Amino acid sequence: GWRENRHPKLRKRIETVFSQLVEAHIRSVQTKTLASLRFRVVLAVLGHNLAQP
Numbered sequence: 001g002w003r004e005n006r007h008p009k010l011r012k013r014i015e016t017v018f019s020q021l022v023e024a025h026i027r028s029v030q031t032k033t034l035a036s037l038r039f040r041v042v043l044a045v046l047g048h049n050l051a052q053p
Helices: 008-051
Strands: none
Touching: none
């Protein structure tokens, strides 16, 4: 089994790397969400302008 007390440094390293990965993932998801929201707003404005006679 996994013995925490035998590899405290390794465990700390894994936790650090894992938290960095999670933060990076959250950041990229937020960026994608913002980009898609902006894209939808642009499409809505374009559609509205094109619908005007």
